Amino acid sequence: MSRQNTQSMKPATAAKKLDVYLPATPPAFQESSVTRAELAALQADPPQWLTDLRKHGPHPKNLVASKLGVSISGLARGGVEDALTTEQIDAIIAENPEWLATERASYQVVLREERRVKSLHQDRARRD
Template identity: 50%
Template structure:
């Protein structure tokens, strides 16, 4: 498995991973081992980031498109995400409301 694919499946930002991870393809067994017994660098990335766009969008409760429209189309750390949630700008409130309404309609 290519490093880019593994990073996507693990929900981590590839550029923030160790160089060895970025340069080496993984076997299925190695990938499963990372999932079941994550090394400290992986646990740290999942805890503090930087997080890739899909994870940022999920943590903020909005779509990736909303991130792009509002110039947040970049990796964010957990601290940056928490700060945005604590003091929500108008665009974030509107995007969260739109996402919640979309979910309610599907139910």
């Protein structure tokens, strides 16, 4: 008789996969490991706390950076060190501080260069 091995992950890993800020999750989530089946269930039918976190935040830095159109490093250079709520992100966008405009422009240059290099590598791979 074989026993099914249920893989589990730390709460931080599960929070990252769910795109939520771990300290904002309920204590029960923070204090226990999450199996792959539980993670799949959370993704398929999110409880109210997960829906609220995704909608209102606070959001982890990667999502804050994405919503602002900058890199995570750009957030740090702009003085944003903590997770932000959707309302705080919207306020920054409405204010459009100089650092945000600068970081957005810089980030677009980096993205264009990454696309150019990727295209170059694809072209070389096709020729080889």
